Amino acid sequence: MTRQIAIIGDHFMLPEVFEEKLLEACGDLVETRTQKDNWPDEPMANGIESGEMKGLTEYFGTADGVVDFIGDAEVLITHLAPMPRSVFERLPNLKMIAVSRGGPVNIDMEAARAHGVLVVNTPGRNASAVAEFTIGAILTETRKIRVGHEALRSGNWRGDLYRADMTGRELSEMTVGIIGYGNIGTKVVRLLKAFGCKILVNDPYVQLSREDLADGVELVSLDRVLSDSDIVTLHPRVTEETKHIMNADSFAKMKPGALFVNTARGPLCDYDALYEALTEGDLGGAMLETFSIEPVPSDWPLLQLDNVTLTPHIAGASMRTITFAAEQAAEEVRRFLKSAPPRNPC
Numbered sequence: 001m002t003r004q005i006a007i008i009g010d011h012f013m014l015p016e017v018f019e020e021k022l023l024e025a026c027g028d029l030v031e032t033r034t035q036k037d038n039w040p041d042e043p044m045a046n047g048i049e050s051g052e053m054k055g056l057t058e059y060f061g062t063a064d065g066v067v068d069f070i071g072d073a074e075v076l077i078t079h080l081a082p083m084p085r086s087v088f089e090r091l092p093n094l095k096m097i098a099v100s101r102g103g104p105v106n107i108d109m110e111a112a113r114a115h116g117v118l119v120v121n122t123p124g125r126n127a128s129a130v131a132e133f134t135i136g137a138i139l140t141e142t143r144k145i146r147v148g149h150e151a152l153r154s155g156n157w158r159g160d161l162y163r164a165d166m167t168g169r170e171l172s173e174m175t176v177g178i179i180g181y182g183n184i185g186t187k188v189v190r191l192l193k194a195f196g197c198k199i200l201v202n203d204p205y206v207q208l209s210r211e212d213l214a215d216g217v218e219l220v221s222l223d224r225v226l227s228d229s230d231i232v233t234l235h236p237r238v239t240e241e242t243k244h245i246m247n248a249d250s251f252a253k254m255k256p257g258a259l260f261v262n263t264a265r266g267p268l269c270d271y272d273a274l275y276e277a278l279t280e281g282d283l284g285g286a287m288l289e290t291f292s293i294e295p296v297p298s299d300w301p302l303l304q305l306d307n308v309t310l311t312p313h314i315a316g317a318s319m320r321t322i323t324f325a326a327e328q329a330a331e332e333v334r335r336f337l338k339s340a341p342p343r344n345p346c
Contacts (some may be wrong), residue, residue, distance in 0.1 A: 002074040003035075004074055004075070005030045008034075008035045010060065017102070024330065025327075032115060035069050037060050043057055047084075054084075058085060067091060076098070084111065087202045096336050098120050100326070101125070129317065130315045172197060175200060175229045178201045179203070180202075183201070200217075203236070222245075226253040232258060236264065244267070246260070247270040248273040251274060251277035257282065258283035260285075288308060295300050326343070331343065
């Protein structure tokens with residue numbers, strides 16, 4: 001007997017790719033149906049403070065729409081479909097959810113447990129993409145790529161960028177501080193080693209590998225990362241401990257002229273404090289990829305500064321992120337159908 005699998009994807013996490021990988025892994029064990037939501041062409045929602053969706057973050061769609069589509073399916077593979085308690089109460093046949101994210105932020109995990117629904121995720125799905133993007137962000141700032149581009153596009157040939165007091169610096173002469181040493185932070189360090197820079201890491205929950213130690217990577221306090229680094233880049237998860245880890249006090253401890261990079265999550269940074277550090281303090285510049293409010297307001301003060309580069313939360317967007325997440329989700333479903341233990345239970 002075939003098992004019913006519902007797949008809700010979007011224009012990034014393509015449902016057809018999930019279906020392809022699922023059929024490769026499970027063959028004729030499954031019967032699939034797919035739905036493609038309109039994200040990111042339409043913005044996602046945030047239900048932290050609102051009614052039925054309270055507690056969910058970064059979701060797309062409605063509870064009724066999800067229930068109608070899933071129907072009697074036993075398994076759901078999804079990226080952004082909202083799964084509040086009310087949905088679980090209306091789907092008695094649902095036994096498993098594979099969410100193609102680093103964390104199940106669109107799922108009421110307490111409700112899932114109460115209804116006996118296994119939830120798995122795809123940790124590290126975009127780790128390589130974000131790590132590569134972080135290196136690109138650093139080079140864009142340190143080698144004046146963004147400054148030169150903006151000037152030339154406006155008709156201004158910035159020959160003065162060859163002046164010794166204006167030109168960029170090589171990573172080989174700098175110290176880079178990494179805050180957070182998980183899937184992404186470790187990959188950033190691996191890439192940075194090729195540039196010959198000094199690398200400092202802060203994460204109270206890890207130990208450095210023998211390879212890192214042999215390569216001169218140091219595990220140090222947060223204060224030392226801030227005070228000794230020419231570049232500080234964020235890579236922790238958002239927790240009560242890490243929320244606003246970069247605040248007025250943190251920015252005040254950084255080297256004059258240092259660069260701050262956030263390709264992780266907006267809530268890790270107090271952006272009002274960052275604005276003050278960039279305009280009234282000694283911080284040299286910032287590269288920001290994620291924000292507390294997305295999309296950012298058009299009149300947001302940081303958009304107006306000429307020492308800030310901003311991108312619209314695209315660091316994790318790569319084709320390999322899509323296929324890797326689909327492969328992980330398909331393997332989890334295969335294991336579930338074979339009554340094998342999951343690899344990444346939430």
